[in-house]
Amino acid sequence: MYKGIAGSEGIGIGNIVIIEEHQIHIETKTVTDTEEEIKRLQSAIEKFVIATNEMAGKMEETVGKKDADILRGHIQMLQDPMIEEQISALIVAEKVTAEMAVDQVLEQTAEMFSQIPDELLQQRATDFRDIKTRMIKLLQGIEDVDISHVPEDTVLVARDLTPSMTAGINPDNIVGILTETGGKTSHSAILARAMEIPAVLSVPGICSIVKNGDKVVLDGASGETMINPDETVIKQFEEKLSIYQKEKELLAEYAGKPTVTKDGIKVELVCNIGKPEEAKKATECDGEGIGLFRTEFLFMDRDSIPTEEEQFEAYKTVAEEMKGKPVIIRTLDIGGDKAIPYLGLKEEENPFLGFRAIRFCLQREDIYKVQLRALIRASAYGKIKIMVPLVTCVEELRRVKEMAADIMKELEHERISFNKNLEIGVMMETSAACMIADVLAKEAAFFSIGTNDLTGYTMAVDRGNAKVAYLYSTYQPAVLRSIKRIIECGKKEGIMVGMCGEAAADPKLIPLLLAFGLDEFSVSATSVLKTRKIISDCDVSECQKLADKVMKCTTEEEILNLL
Ligand code: PEP
Numbered sequence: 001m002y003k004g005i006a007g008s009e010g011i012g013i014g015n016i017v018i019i020e021e022h023q024i025h026i027e028t029k030t031v032t033d034t035e036e037e038i039k040r041l042q043s044a045i046e047k048f049v050i051a052t053n054e055m056a057g058k059m060e061e062t063v064g065k066k067d068a069d070i071l072r073g074h075i076q077m078l079q080d081p082m083i084e085e086q087i088s089a090l091i092v093a094e095k096v097t098a099e100m101a102v103d104q105v106l107e108q109t110a111e112m113f114s115q116i117p118d119e120l121l122q123q124r125a126t127d128f129r130d131i132k133t134r135m136i137k138l139l140q141g142i143e144d145v146d147i148s149h150v151p152e153d154t155v156l157v158a159r160d161l162t163p164s165m166t167a168g169i170n171p172d173n174i175v176g177i178l179t180e181t182g183g184k185t186s187h188s189a190i191l192a193r194a195m196e197i198p199a200v201l202s203v204p205g206i207c208s209i210v211k212n213g214d215k216v217v218l219d220g221a222s223g224e225t226m227i228n229p230d231e232t233v234i235k236q237f238e239e240k241l242s243i244y245q246k247e248k249e250l251l252a253e254y255a256g257k258p259t260v261t262k263d264g265i266k267v268e269l270v271c272n273i274g275k276p277e278e279a280k281k282a283t284e285c286d287g288e289g290i291g292l293f294r295t296e297f298l299f300m301d302r303d304s305i306p307t308e309e310e311q312f313e314a315y316k317t318v319a320e321e322m323k324g325k326p327v328i329i330r331t332l333d334i335g336g337d338k339a340i341p342y343l344g345l346k347e348e349e350n351p352f353l354g355f356r357a358i359r360f361c362l363q364r365e366d367i368y369k370v371q372l373r374a375l376i377r378a379s380a381y382g383k384i385k386i387m388v389p390l391v392t393c394v395e396e397l398r399r400v401k402e403m404a405a406d407i408m409k410e411l412e413h414e415r416i417s418f419n420k421n422l423e424i425g426v427m428m429e430t431s432a433a434c435m436i437a438d439v440l441a442k443e444a445a446f447f448s449i450g451t452n453d454l455t456g457y458t459m460a461v462d463r464g465n466a467k468v469a470y471l472y473s474t475y476q477p478a479v480l481r482s483i484k485r486i487i488e489c490g491k492k493e494g495i496m497v498g499m500c501g502e503a504a505a506d507p508k509l510i511p512l513l514l515a516f517g518l519d520e521f522s523v524s525a526t527s528v529l530k531t532r533k534i535i536s537d538c539d540v541s542e543c544q545k546l547a548d549k550v551m552k553c554t555t556e557e558e559i560l561n562l563l
């Protein structure tokens with residue numbers, strides 16, 4: 001079995017077709033007639049524009065306008081005056097061929113983008129290399145790879161799928177994609193997901209492991225693939241495929257519906273996101289809002305703190321995308337396993353028990369104030385709520401509320417608009433917060449239970465330590481009692497209680513959470529419909545009977561047997 005990155009979910013069973021790129025060879029030579037070279041360049045650019053528009057047209061039919069526009073963008077990238085002029089200038093100055101000039105200028109540009117520590121901008125490097133290869137082929141008269149006529153049940157294997165190659169994909173014939181490079185946000189992944197073709201990416205050495213015609217099975221959700229598997233494995237994958245297809249058909253019925261239990265209890269089903277761009281996916285997957293925006297991602301992969309303006313734009317984008325639906329934004333949660341090198345934090349012996357999240361923010365109010373100001377300003381554009389992570393005592397919540405009140409006074413003075421009723425809530429993820437949940441519930445506008453950390457802190461388990469990993473379980477009586485207590489304390493004070501840890505999408509736990517009275521479930525965008533289906537199949541009075549039994553259990557094993 002080979003393992004790669006889970007690029008696009010689904011099960012693929014088929015035969016391999018390797019997409020071999022022509023080896024391009026560029027001869028080094030000096031030209032005498034530079035005008036002639038410029039003419040060759042212009043003619044290749046014209047052909048490029050025509051071919052690209054044709055491909056984008058095809059793609060618009062198979063995949064949709066948004067993805068076709070990625071290809072159309074290649075025309076603008078090539079015809080950018082800076083790029084075109086640089087290529088022509090190089091031909092004239094160095095007396096090189098059009099191929100050599102195209103190669104040099106576009107490779108340099110690609111290299112520049114690949115150095116930027118931002119995954120989306122790095123993607124531009126793939127785009128420029130795709131344009132470069134196609135232009136050189138046009139100049140040398142090499143025909144492009146055409147994958148529109150591959151046989152049925154094909155699993156494509158390529159080093160990387162460039163946008164121009166993907167344009168020829170016919171989803172009726174292609175049942176899977178395997179690549180040697182590319183990550184979750186690469187164009188190959190985005191397009192595979194848009195076409196709903198299962199894909200496993202970055203499988204080390206896959207191009208040299210397989211031959212044309214090899215039988216292959218792949219699971220795009222787990223990132224696993226097997227070449228020439230035996231009959232039993234093929235049967236297992238056929239079963240998986242049939243379950244997956246049935247589930248998908250069933251789940252589609254739940255799109256656009258409210259999230260209500262069989263006996264009419266309505267709950268909120270919202271999404272967890274890490275970047276503002278993901279809010280769109282949340283809407284597309286029918287999320288009813290955002291239950292957790294992990295803002296630390298805005299601070300990562302860069303070398304300085306994002307400015308108030310940058311943060312404001314990010315929060316405003318999400319608020320606007322969600323059009324008045326709730327958007328819970330968690331303030332900076334760094335430390336623990338999330339490092340931000342430019343903040344210069346010292347290494348600690350026990351990072352999970354150390355200078356983390358709200359503890360850092362309240363000692364660096366200069367940084368925290370910028371975030372709170374950006375958040376409060378963005379609250380004018382949607383239903384933003386602020387959530388404070390890793391709270392262990394009520395003073396922490398009080399200080400955040402004081403800071404927010406001071407900022408609101410400042411903004412009023414500056415005549416900048418914001419939502420005066422902006423809610424500030426607590427992420428319930430430590431055993432201390434659970435023990436004082438009654439106290440916190442009187443001062444917090446809402447609770448959201450972070451079971452990922454709550455499990456670790458309640459069980460006193462370091463998740464990185466394999467020897468004690470068996471104790472890291474949300475099914476442990478101690479963790480379930482903590483969850484129940486937090487919900488009860490919140491309900492008693494009449495505040496909303498949600499959950500944004502992984503447990504919110506756990507089919508085994510959902511009936512229990514409904515019985516406890518959880519108001520909001522925050523899950524990944526791709527889990528929305530599945531979670532809605534599970535909730536819709538539940539009858540809360542039945543769930544309560546189950547919960548009564550579960551809460552009498554004394555061990556994790558007994559609980560799991562019941563659930
Ligand atoms: C949690 O702790 O449950 C949670 C959702 O936050 P994170 O995983 O970002 O710590």
Ligand code: MG
Pocket residue numbers: 429450452453
């Ligand atoms: Mg957490």
